[in-house]
Amino acid sequence: MTLLDRIDRFCRWAVLDRLKRSRPLRWQPFIALAAIIASYILLVSGEGHFAPWRFAVGITLYVGGSVAAALMRQMGPRLSPNQAGPLDERELSIQARASAWSGRTLSVSAMVGCFYMAYADWFQIWRPSTPLDWVFLGMALQSASMLLPTLIASWLQPLPEADIDEE
């Protein structure tokens, strides 16, 4: 038995191979999104007073949310070809619709954000002002854009039968 055969056998024994199977992730992305939003609030709050604990918790939440987003992209519905092969017609259709809805959601959010920025001073409410506020906002949007297609694709397709992968 070669080393590769042993590794394959170990993966099957440890059920690691099942982690690579695509599955709908309907609720888990909300947890990652909540972590990313909470991290942004922590990182930009404090009105210029730097608090190490807030920064540490904010960064930890941001890294946790981003790593979770990247993992969910791999474990959720297939949105790009991988070692399992190219996307078939159903997956291509799901990918196209999920990408379109994701883009639409981010566009509407950006549009609402623009109006918010325009009127924030008038209503004397908070808006991103320092370069760091904008950097953190960009990072949060980057993670959200990675997560949204997985979330939307998971809701676009019905839940698979339990035995589909077992045959």
Add this chain to the structure above:
Amino acid sequence: MTNLYNRIALFRAERGVSRRDLAEAVGVNNQTIGYLERGDYKPSLELAMKIAAYFGVSIEMLFSFKPFESVADALRRAAAGE
């Protein structure tokens, strides 16, 4: 939206073909075969023709806009006709 009924599961069971085998033969993910059988996904004309060709039957034998008669009903009708 119009329902599209199919007898893929019946043909697959009759021929002893697994979802994975059928999926590999027609070039799709095996989950897609599951979604097709449940009526959760409507195939393209190309995929429908590939599946029909795999079983060696016409498309009308596999797909229909009207529900197919169940095997039990067909057997009952055949028995009554004898």
